[in-house]
Amino acid sequence: MNIAASLLSAVFPIVVTVAACYDFLTMQIPNRFPAVLAIAFLALAFLIGLPLPTIGLHVVIGIGLLVGTFALFAFGYLGGGDAKLASAIALWLGIEQALPFLILTALFGGALSLAILSFRSLPLPGFMLGWTPAQRLHEKGAGIPYGVAIAAAALMVFPDTLWFTVFASM
Template identity: 35%
Template sequence: MNLPLVAPTWLAGLFVLLLVLASVEDSWRLRISNWTCLGLIAAAFAAAWLAGPRPSLWQNLLVFAALLGVGLPIFAAGKFGGGDVKLFAAAGLWFSLDGAWRFLMLTLLAGGLLAMIILAVRLVPWGAGARDRVVVLRRRGGIPYGVAIASGALLTAGLLPR
């Protein structure tokens, strides 16, 4: 079940708020709070509970487990942050299998666009003070993939057929 479609307005708003918060956190310090991810998971379970029993709910759990299962080895290899893996799985819990494919594709597209933007921004001759304060501006700084994950989730929620 695609939870953004069946969630009450206040829970859908919480979904958006938590994703925006994760984006800001990741952009600023390349970290995503565990509380943000746990909030997304709790809100997803609340939305599922309020929507009532649906036979397709197993798909949401499968998407969550698959994204966590694929993300953990990538994290272990040092290619993806732990917060990114948790956010990816927590946001994925909101989507069924058909929504998850859209979520995955839109997140990958957003990630590619984000990488190009950050590489271009790093070419600007920022002052040392700016580079000290904003991790993303550093030449060897990481890419806040939480921004791409949040963008993919928000775009998916907005593009789901009603």
């Protein structure tokens, strides 16, 4: 593989990790993260010569997940940034890793939700009183930074993708 392909494949784990950290600290996922993932996917797919029907299938999976996650957003179960991030991730994963990604996201999301709800049931430790992210996470009724669960699931299935092979060839 060439160096450009290897560098482009590194975009996935880097952007997914940064998006998770950003969500954890701010409870927001800016549009730039899913946008960078989508652009990098298309650039990498064309760079390595992925067949157009395969690219199309990846796009269909991404759009399909976008429709499903926006339904969850419309009913208040998921944030809009989470929906866009999960869809951009699905674009990279394609049909082979979509189901494992969704299952792991649900499992990690459940564990994360339980951990944060437990954290909220206790008084905020004194050393965290002045730290805005901790106060935001501790606030009763606040959302859950589900991007953390989405990213954890994505990074768990990434080694089983074609892109990891490209990434590992660096």
